[in-house]
Amino acid sequence: MPGDVKVLERPRAEGSYVRAAAKGMSITMRHLLKPKKKTQQYPDEKWELAPRTRGTHRMAVHEDGRAKCVACGLCPTVCPVNCIKLVPAEDENGERYAAIYEIDEFRCIFCGYCQEVCPVEAIHLGVHYENAEYSRERWVYDLERLVEQDHPVTALWDPSDPASQ
Ligand code: SF4
Ligand code: SF4
Numbered sequence: 001m002p003g004d005v006k007v008l009e010r011p012r013a014e015g016s017y018v019r020a021a022a023k024g025m026s027i028t029m030r031h032l033l034k035p036k037k038k039t040q041q042y043p044d045e046k047w048e049l050a051p052r053t054r055g056t057h058r059m060a061v062h063e064d065g066r067a068k069c070v071a072c073g074l075c076p077t078v079c080p081v082n083c084i085k086l087v088p089a090e091d092e093n094g095e096r097y098a099a100i101y102e103i104d105e106f107r108c109i110f111c112g113y114c115q116e117v118c119p120v121e122a123i124h125l126g127v128h129y130e131n132a133e134y135s136r137e138r139w140v141y142d143l144e145r146l147v148e149q150d151h152p153v154t155a156l157w158d159p160s161d162p163a164s165q
Helices: 017-033 074-078 113-117 143-148
Strands: 055-059 084-090 096-104 123-126
Touching: 055 143, 074 084, 074 113, 096 143, 113 123
Parallel strands: none
Antiparallel strands: 055 123, 084 096
């Protein structure tokens, strides 16, 4: 038998249960006397999120409240999980806009490609994660709901330097 192999003895039948119980209780007492770990009382207490957190999307708007999206089609094209639905339309001036724009936040993997590819800085990920819902359908955010989101945008996009110049 090689010399570095440790052979463990089987517990002997005459081992003391009292000693084993006392040893177990001493471990329990040691843990009782240790400083307590803090339990965070969510939702009254919340983690401070890092500014680069990528969470729930939001749509930027013009001063008159119109969504900035020009329905170019880049974000649904680049989205790796195909969770953006876009139906483009044109107004009387020939300006393109999104007649339907939806993001399935449940399927989204928060990669940020949609934000990075958008030529008009319209769609952004947000520093936000509290979007639990009772139904699958509620995870699909339409344009109106994306516009309503008011949480901070992720630091991937710098509001003071929107064109990253
Ligand atoms: S963050 Fe990524 S996965 Fe989510 S909608 Fe944008 S491109 Fe798609
Ligand atoms: S990339 Fe921007 S402008 Fe183009 S469809 Fe997506 S949100 Fe709209």
